Amino acid sequence: MNKSPEDASNDPKDESGERRRVEAAADPDEGPADAELVALSQKGDTGAFDILVTRYRGKVYAMIVNMIHNDADAWDLAQDAFLKAWKALPRFEARSNFYTWLYRITHNVTYDWMRKKKIQAGTEFDDSIRTDRVEPGSPTAPKQIFQPDENVQKSEVRKRIEEAIEELSPEHRAVILLKEVEGCRYQEIADILEISIGTVMSRIYYARQKLQTLLKDLKP
Numbered sequence: 001m002n003k004s005p006e007d008a009s010n011d012p013k014d015e016s017g018e019r020r021r022v023e024a025a026a027d028p029d030e031g032p033a034d035a036e037l038v039a040l041s042q043k044g045d046t047g048a049f050d051i052l053v054t055r056y057r058g059k060v061y062a063m064i065v066n067m068i069h070n071d072a073d074a075w076d077l078a079q080d081a082f083l084k085a086w087k088a089l090p091r092f093e094a095r096s097n098f099y100t101w102l103y104r105i106t107h108n109v110t111y112d113w114m115r116k117k118k119i120q121a122g123t124e125f126d127d128s129i130r131t132d133r134v135e136p137g138s139p140t141a142p143k144q145i146f147q148p149d150e151n152v153q154k155s156e157v158r159k160r161i162e163e164a165i166e167e168l169s170p171e172h173r174a175v176i177l178l179k180e181v182e183g184c185r186y187q188e189i190a191d192i193l194e195i196s197i198g199t200v201m202s203r204i205y206y207a208r209q210k211l212q213t214l215l216k217d218l219k220p
Contacts, residue, residue: 031051031055032048032051034052034055034097034098034099035094035098036048037049037051037052037098038052038089038092038094038098041086041089042089042090042092049086049089052098052102053082056099056102057078057082059182060078060081060082060102060103060106061074061075061078062181063103063106063107063110063177063178063181063182064077064078064081064106064110066165066177066181067110067114067170067173067174067177068110068113068114069162069166073113077106077109077110077113078106080109081102081105081106081109081110084105084109085101085102085105088105096191100188100191100192103178103192104191104192104193104194107174107192107193111170111174114170115170157218160215160218161211161215164210164211164214164215165177165211167210167214168207168210168211171203172203172206172207172210173207174193175189175193175200175203175204175207176204176207176208176211178192178193179204186200186201
């Protein structure tokens with residue numbers, strides 16, 4: 001006997017299949033390219049935008065929660081960032097890739113929230129600091145500390161690192177998280193934050209120096 005559309009919609013197997021289809025579409029390696037989804041979204045295709053949200057919501061949330069260390073507010077800010085992205089999408093001209101553009105919006109949303117909440121930790125940044133002594137491989141915060149799926153054995157070390165990052169100004173916290181956690185290149189960070197590469201290098205240098213001072217008693 002053939003199933004009615006209503007019966008099919010209640011079939012757990014159908015729901016499971018639909019979930020797998022959405023997950024596959026949200027995988028950049030298997031699903032449609034960002035550019036294709038953006039073009040469809042700009043024409044009002046909310047389904048295409050849903051795929052973009054599914055594709056990047058984890059990274060957007062991780063970026064925010066690493067900046068503010070508050071799960072509930074991080075989810076709210078992530079929703080706000082995607083809403084702003086949807087509203088601004090008609091003006092997106094693909095001068096940068098969608099991922100960079102979305103991160104820029106996310107950073108601005110988070111930074112504005114921090115400013116309104118007066119979350120201003122650490123010393124103000126100084127972009128005049130020389131960058132010729134920057135050590136690209138200098139130890140700051142190990143990447144695995146921030147990965148939710150990694151088993152961090154020394155919770156006290158993780159706590160110390162998180163506390164040290166909170167001592168940074170929002171500007172320096174942003175570049176460290178983008179560089180050390182997200183693995184962004186200097187140009188990508190410059191595009192996201194809308195600053196020069198020289199400023200990116202300066203802020204990373206300052207942030208690393210500050211973290212090394214705060215964590216000098218920890219063994220590498």
